[in-house]
Amino acid sequence: MAQDVLTTAILIIAAIISVVVLVNAIYPALFTTTGSLTSVSGMASDRAKSDIRIVMANSPNSTALQVWVKNTGSVQVPDSRITYTDVYFGDKGTMARASPGSSAGLWWAYSLDDTDDNGHWDTGETLEMTLYDPGATRFTAGDHQIKLVLHNAASFEGTITI
Known part of the structure; x- marks a missing residue:
């Protein structure tokens, strides 16, 4: 026992x-x-709430293309993250990535219309992007594709007519 x-x-x-x-x-x-x-889940939600629209495009000369992009989503993009945006431009099948800041090839710069001066690209604010092609070979007359991929991997495409 x-x-x-x-x-x-x-x-x-x-x-x-x-x-x-x-x-x-x-x-x-x-x-x-x-x-x-x-x-x-948080990253997916951030991507789903992101939305931008290409409002207008203008080619002032053969080496520059101005593109105005409005933030229509509910996610604000900090000014420090705008340069993390990937910009692709060209015709279908021959799109090229533009580098942020001055370089030898296709590159881009931006100006933010920060209406509330908080340092973020907020809903309703417009970003003026200028693409530069020093070789003056890409900004020809006709329809071209542009694709923007934000820092959170949300991507947006549009057609621009020059």
């Missing part, structure tokens, strides 16, 4: 230790997974 009680007690203690070890092993993994899912 004493042997049975001792054996049962040892088995109960072993079971409790096993449960504690199992919980200590699984809980951090569940916590990490929950954090990852929350992060991915």
